[in-house]
Amino acid sequence: MYVRIASGLALAAGLALCAQAEAAPQYGSHGGYGGGDTIRCESDGGRQRYCQADTRGGVRLSRQLSNSSCVQGSSWGYDRRGVWVSQGCRADFEIGRGGRGGSGWGQSGAGWGDRGGGQVLSCDSNKERLNRCNASVRRGARLVRQNSNSPCIEGQSWGWDRNGVWVSNGCRGQFRID
Template sequence: MSAIGRVLLNGVATVAMGVSLLAVTAPAQAQRYEQVPQSAYCASNDNRFARCQVPWRDAELVQQASKARCIRDQTWGFDRYGIWVDRGCRGQFVPARGYGNGNGYGGGGRPGWGRPQQLQVRCESHGGNYQVCPVDLRRDDSVRLVNRLSGADCREGRSWGWSRDGIWVDRGCRADFVVERRY
């Protein structure tokens, strides 16, 4: 082989080795600097059990995306493997309050210390029809309207309200609501 051939062959080998090293090391670097997800979508498709891994200690359902009801410890829950869903429950989940930024290391103190946690929910009555937006509400929670989106009037008790099942709207009311979690 000529001297030029050896130089070209060495150059090609060096480039190939460099590309293979980049291919091996780049994903590891990308994972190291990846942000912790602040929400996760988990779905039970075809009514089958499914599990979604998250780096949190607990989760909270913030928006149901299925017609099937999502009920904690019945059709969805959280265990050491992450979020589980079953029987058609699909929804958007966030780290449960009281666990800091969701990095799995706490940092938020005990629930009930500090100011209440807030969750924003959009609920819309289309065609003037009654609609329930499922939100896991507890006895000590409170709900308030923060931004009316419709031309229709939104009056608590008349065209919007809330119960343990969630926030309801009627008569064309469309709005953003804030749920304040109290402990």
């Protein structure tokens, strides 16, 4: 009987540790933009997850990892305490530095904008069609802001080469060109 109780307690403790690890943001270098720390925050099973971080310098989605859409204000967002995700959104987020306020980056309208460290290009896949947005790309392109409900997943619904950015499958977004 004591063995069963001890086994049950060990199992409960192990599950509690797994739940804590699942909820904790993962800091590190996940292909971020270089201005601050990058955290990974994941909504598993469609549940809302909150990842604590110092967001005073702003937050931007740097890489979507899920097939579920990550749309700011709908399936992800942030406040001064951290980043939240829901509805299956899993992504890497860059946490900015230097007191830029909470406005984030790259929130321009359509077309080009100079946002420091590169230019921002809006590129839209309308009616699920492939679209190419021409630009001179030297070092790369990164999704700055997703404007669609359809997921923008690098290598699947968007990508880049030296001649610009391509989007498909309804991905609409703003891309930083370096």
